[in-house]
Amino acid sequence: MKNSLRVERAVLRLTQEELAQRIGVSRQTINAMEAGKYVPSTVLALKLSQVFGKPVEQLFTLEAGD
Amino acid sequence: MKNSLRVERAVLRLTQEELAQRIGVSRQTINAMEAGKYVPSTVLALKLSQVFGKPVEQLFTLEAGD
DNA sequence: ATATTTTGTAAAGAATACTTTACATTAAGT
DNA sequence: ACTTAATGTAAAGTATTCTTTACAAAATAT
16 A cells, blocks of 8 residues: 655645644654555544545555555 | 444445455454444555445544544 | 754554454344 | 344454654754
């Protein structure tokens, strides 16, 4: 699964730390998510969707195979 | 977090088992998800979104507080 | 150039998603 | 009524998410 978190965060000019606080997770969680190191929960996806003002499908996209 | 999986599944007339197979999880996972017993991963949310032809936000909604 | 902020990364632990097996209950079909 | 399909639930185990602490590297600012 791919994601566009880094660019969306850049649009809002937020640091990883600031974004982390807004959605209530640790900075490392944001960092790892941006690095594609794991699949976040749906709750996180929805919260990110809210922060960025974009639908989940525009932030996260399934890749071929999955 | 709430979800409308049961009604969406009813619309498509799928059993829990059939839906489980389509998205590659066990039947119990579907059952527990419908019962709100846990928060699925974003990959599952996106797959369900595909199956039901509805955006993730229409299948899963955050509740006050989270 | 140096100081400060931001990001990358790692490792150990806690919490939770998901599986498998198994059985009981409910609904649907004949 | 009886059989079969569908759902509810539970418990043990595995895998993965997410936290905390900590430090190194890179970027930004002064």
